[in-house]
Amino acid sequence: MQYTNLDTEKNILEGASNLFMQFGLKSVTMDDIASKVGVSKKTIYQFYKDKGEIIQNSLKKHFEEHKKTILSAVEGSDTALDAIFQISKCMKSQVESVNPVVMYDLQKYYPRAYHQVLEFKQKFMLELLKEILNKGIKEGLFRPEIDVQILAIVRIEQVQAAFNTSIFPRDKFDFFKVNIQMFDHFVHGIITEKGREKYNYYMNHEYKF
Template identity: 40%
Template sequence: MEAKEKILNSAEELFIQYGIRSVTMDDVARAASMSKKTLYQYFDNKDGLVSEVAKNHFEKEASEFEEIDKQATDAIHEIILVSQCLRKHVFRMNPSLLYDMQKYHGAAWDKYLEFKHSIIRGYIEKNIERGKKEGLFRDEVNAKVLSILRVECVQLVFNTRIFPREEFDFPSVQLQILDHFIYGLLTDKGRKKYEEYMQQESTTHTR
């Protein structure tokens, strides 16, 4: 693994686990098993590092979404694969990460907004239209409105004033909101198929 890639991977793991503000360049150098001097050969400051980590992370997520699109047999299967992707990424994030990015790292925040509005919303909108064509989602659902609602709900759960961490379990809240969102889309045919998928997933996890 090249030094720069090692730095980006180490920094990403630290930011996900602890948030951005509490992680220092010393912490990143230590996690990457290199001196701070070597670290600064690749990144002039923490802001530049955060921006590059964000860009790298969002590119990887976009690639995962493309792969899911190829694998999914129908719109509901696609949602389940995306929810598994969310568990791997969003659900393990420190709740302060987005707040830190917005307040202290403007360039990284702009990358997040671009990713949210162009990639994620576009992907959800496309998925909803697919589900409508397959008879799994209700025809009257407005794909654009619901795609906006979905991405804002994901971000809402990061707000600790609304969902204090001492009162709410972050992954459980995300799963509750996701489940509510999916059931709001489904036709009777879709509901039956969704529950079949969930039963299969439950069986797989209990083996």
């Protein structure tokens, strides 16, 4: 089979992404990527000027796919509370495939690429969570007096804190237990009695984190 330039570029990006998610960003070299994809470094440089550009493109593709997954899950939910559960499930799946050192490497060594993380949080996730919280208020599941702007930011920062290994070192804390505790704490801070009944039903019948 003869591969096109588009196929080669796609393979380079996918191979590099797999290495980044498994080993982090800093430790992966261009030689590693070339070996993973089965091409020469010269071929890689025909498409990308350096590793930084590969990281930026890899992250862009990652967030495009992640957004689609989250939106699909939210659109298929029956209530706002269900939507929050669905987002948490998406995050759990995400964490299972990503080495926690990736976020550290992004912040320290690739600030331009890290800007995409901030955009994902501050634009996409913030607006989506505000929309869900407002929906939950209308459904009578969330307390009407909550400030959706503040609580949406709180939830985003909770997830970010769970990722932060300087706060919750992986040798001392189980990531999923941390996330579940934060999720439970957040939900109980916003639900009405009707919401609590729905939450208990979901926990007992629908969801196993």
